[in-house]
Amino acid sequence: MATSMHSVCGVKTPFQASPWRCSRFQPLLQSQQRFESSVSLLSLPGGFSSLKVSYQERDIRVRCQGGNLHILERGQTETHDFEESANELTCVMKFGGSSVASAERMREVADLICSFPEERPIIVLSAMGKTTNNLLQAGEKAVSCGVSNVNELEELDIIKELHLRTVCELGLESSIISKRLDELEQLLKGIAMMKELTLRTRDYLVSFGECMSTRIFAAYLNRIGVKARQYDAFEIGFITTDDFTNADILEATYPAVAKRLHDDWISDPAIPIVTGFLGKGWRTCAVTTFGRGGSDLTATTIGKALGLREIQVWKDVDGVLTCDPNIYSRAEPVPFLTFEEAAELAYFGAQVLHPQSMRPAREADIPVRVKNSYNPKAPGTLITRARDMSEAVLTSIVLKRNVTMLDIVSTRMLGQFGFLAKVFSIFEDLGISVDVVATSEVSISLTLDPSKLWSRELIQQELDHVVEELEKVAVVNLLQRRSIISLIGNVQRSSLILEKAFHVLRTNGVNVQMISQGASKVNISLIVNDSEAEQCVRALHSAFFESNLSDLYWGSRSGNGSVPTESNGY
Ligand SMILES: Nc1ncnc2c1ncn2[C@@H]1O[C@H](COP(=O)(O)OP(=O)(O)O)[C@@H](O)[C@H]1O
Ligand SMILES: N[C@@H](CC(=O)OP(=O)(O)O)C(=O)O
Structure with a gap:
């Protein structure tokens, strides 16, 4: 690309002196302007994370992000610095339930936001403390308590008391x-009257948590002189599938949310305070949720929609840790992760991040920082597209409990094709999601995704149905109460990881029932009994993170004498 100097936002930037045309997002262009050589890209609403423009009949992708303009052509990325407009929103900060659990916590979070005067953030909030759990429990109890007893429900009392006291x-x-x-x-009385709590009603019920926390926090910021504006995500363009309790965000969300937040900000700047976790079903127009912990996904979606410089998720721990601190208190923060590692970690059960939350950040290539709102000075975890893996062995150990495993052995002869296809078509027909898989030509071992089972309330009856269908082509063994231990790390060093892991498991008398190395190259999954799982995680943690990794090379000690130099698991 030839480079001549042209003005973008008043800053000299090397560009071709030719018209640029926007072929996507046209409706969002302010006053339908074209990409002339001197057009201000930042005058577009929201600093899109991705724009496709045509230049001299060729499509060229341009991305505005933070203070950079990226030009992507034929797989090459050129980056040009230009000044960030003083008008732009800069980052998204998400605060989870534990960060806003009380009035005192809300004050601290407000101070924290104000301690970054250089930022113009969008704030995403979860419900206060354990409010979502209390709402769900109140809903469950309302089903059978009778209309006249609803106002005596303990959980309703707790919710009222917490919110009114905070206010x-x-x-x-x-x-x-x-x-x-x-x-x-009124809603709880309705549930009591109907004696049922549908998934749709469940989502509407839990939405009260985020709707109240954001209203309180926005009002507080305004009271202390920080101009803020509350938004219900389902009113500003978060469009989802109608899969209540587990909805997916649709593409239309990005331009809609960008336009609304950006336009409001430009016409009357006020910190946006957005409800996490919630969307609006595109057919039903009813409130939907993204699954437990879904506010992380709200944050990354906003980050992508507006092409922000950074996405911050503020928790009650010093970042993503080497394992769940509730299982092992000596877990330590992991300083750097790739999107792929973080996604795998979340998918395989680390509660710290929502399983889908990395997708928008990865697509828009926006760094995600996991920080501790109780300890803001701690560096936290930085999640980016790539990181230096030269020293990396194991990054984190994740445990997913209460998994159902199926051993399926074909009743047909070796060499007959179609067995795998038949088995997976049965799962497809029944709409059941499969998690970890290990196969040979005539047998398959697999686990069923417990989160999907949870959301669809897959009960024993349905499992029996799966087995019945599979038994038409195979001998099936259903094994319940299993755990998946996922070793997230550098699978380029899988032999080292497996050697060490199996040594630890053997010394602890644990038999691994299935093993799978993910295609993602960052995850090795081991299936063990639920009853042994926590002990395994602790033992693996001690071995990988609390001892010198050169101890891993038993062979080298007694054998060739070359001891590698890695000193820790990262
Ligand atoms: N690998 C892990 N790293 C960090 N935290 C973890 C991990 N596994 C489980 N957790 C749990 O996740 C919690 C933080 O996630 P979450 O409760 O969703 O935060 P928030 O509600 O603040 O968004 C921590 O308090 C910790 O108990
Ligand atoms: N309040 C919802 C959504 C959420 O993201 O919460 P948290 O950020 O506290 O995990 C939940 O409890 O699932």
């Missing part, structure tokens, strides 16, 4: 949430 302690008017609390009580 009072922050010096706010209770009117900002009283309408929501009344509606909540």
Whole structure:
């Protein structure tokens, strides 16, 4: 690409002196301007994470992100610095339930936001503390408690008391949430009357948590002189599938959310405070949720929509840790992760990140920082597209409990084709998601995704049905109460990881029932009994993260004498 100097946002940037045309997002262009040589790209709403433009009849992809303009052509990326407009929103900061669990925590989070004066953030909030759990429990109880007993439900009391106390302690008017609390009580009475809690009603019920926390927090920021504006995500373009309790975000969300947040910001700047976890079903127009922990996904979606410089998720731990601290308290923060590692870790059960949350960040190549709102000075974990893997062995150990495993052995002879296809078509027909798989020509061992089972409430009856179908082509052994231990790390060193892992498991008398090395190259999964799983994680953690990795090379000690130099698991 020839380079001549042209002005983008008043900053000299090397560009071709020819018209640039936007072929996508046209409806969003302000005053339908074209990409002339001097057109201000930043005058586009929202600093899109990805724009496709035509230049001299060729399609060229341009991406505005943070202070950089990326030009992507024929697989090459050129980056040109230009000044970020003082008008742009810069980052998204998501605060989870533990970060906003009380008035005191809300004050601290407000101080934290104000301690970054250089940022113009969008704030995403979860429900306060354990509110989502309390709402769900209240809903379950309402099904059978009778309409007249609804206002005595313990969980409803806890929710009311927490929110009204918080409002009072922050010096706010209770009117900002009283309408929501009344509606909540009405809804619970409706559930009691109908004696059922559908998935759709469940989503509407839990939405009260985020709707109240964001209203309280926005009102508090305004009270202390920080201009803020509350948004219900389902009103500003978060469009999803109608899979209640487990909805997927649709593409239309990105331009819609970018336009709404950007336009409001430009016409009347105020920190946007957005409900996490919630969307709107595209057919039903009803409130949907992205599954537990879904506010992380709200944050990364906003990050992608607006092409922000950084996505921050603020938790109650010092970042992503080497294992679940509830299983082993000596877990340590992992300083760097790739999107792929983080996605795998989340998918295989690390509660710290929502399983789908890495997708938008990876697609838009926006760094995600996991930080501790209780300890903001801790560096946290930085998640990016690539990292230096030269020293990396094991990054983190993840445990997924209560998994169902199936051993399926073909009743037909070796060499007959179609067995795998037949087995997987049965799962497809029954709409059941498969998790870890190990195969040979005549047998398959696999686990069924427990989160999908949970959301679809796959019960014993349905499992029996799966087995019945599979038994038409195979001998089937159903094994329940199993755990998947996922070793997330550098699978280029799988022999080393496996050697060490199996040594640890053998010394602990644990028999591995299935093993699978993911195509992703960052994950090795081992299936063990539930009853042995936590002990295994602790032993593996000690071996990989608390001892010198050169101890791993038993062979080299007694054999060739070359001891590798890695000093820790990262
Ligand atoms: N590998 C891990 N790294 C960090 N935290 C983990 C890990 N596995 C499980 N956790 C749990 O995840 C919690 C943080 O996730 P979550 O509760 O969803 O945060 P928030 O509600 O603040 O968004 C931690 O308190 C920790 O108990
Ligand atoms: N409040 C929802 C959504 C969420 O993301 O929460 P948290 O950020 O506290 O995990 C939940 O509890 O699932």
